[in-house]
Amino acid sequence: xxxxxxxxxxxxxxYRDELSSFLDSEAEKRRALLSSDFERLExxxxxxxxxxxxxxxxxxxxxxxxxxxxxxxAKAEELIETIDDMEARRSVEALLEEMAEIAGQxxxxxxxxxxxxxxxxxxFDLIRRGGEKEERSTCYGxxxxxxxxxxxxxxxxxxV
Numbered sequence: 001x002x003x004x005x006x007x008x009x010x011x012x013x014x015y016r017d018e019l020s021s022f023l024d025s026e027a028e029k030r031r032a033l034l035s036s037d038f039e040r041l042e043x044x045x046x047x048x049x050x051x052x053x054x055x056x057x058x059x060x061x062x063x064x065x066x067x068x069x070x071x072x073x074a075k076a077e078e079l080i081e082t083i084d085d086m087e088a089r090r091s092v093e094a095l096l097e098e099m100a101e102i103a104g105q106x107x108x109x110x111x112x113x114x115x116x117x118x119x120x121x122x123x124f125d126l127i128r129r130g131g132e133k134e135e136r137s138t139c140y141g142x143x144x145x146x147x148x149x150x151x152x153x154x155x156x157x158x159x160v
């Protein structure tokens with residue numbers, strides 16, 4: 001393998017590992033949402049904020065390393081096509097594919113976390129605004145044509 005790609009490949013390996021770590025924290029955030037453990041959720045949000053700052057640094061370093069290879073603004077496909085060492089090309093391609101897959105998993109976990117958070121917020125808002133009153137309005141009763149009395153005795157008397 002051409003030694004001029006070693007530093008870049010080593011860096012991509014580290015970047016992939018950081019993405020995997022972020023995926024783990026995203027899954028932990030989702031578990032905290034599922035269990036309504038807000039202390040753990042806050043901790044995970046702080047961890048993710050720190051990781052996001054780390055990714056800014058990694059992106060800066062990635063751009064610098066690509067510049068050093070003579071490809072400052074190259075996209076992944078363009079970068080792979082320009083690598084003349086086949087072993088290095090395969091390594092970079094495999095790492096970039098792994099990174100893209102991990103990024104997709106992070107995106108999906110985040111989407112699910114957002115859905116959970118929105119559901120939790122709706123429930124909390126319903127409770128805060130007196131959800132029992134709102135919930136009853138969707139049940140059968142005289143004001144909405146639905147029945148509000150749930151006693152089996154009264155239902156029996158009405159049907160007899």
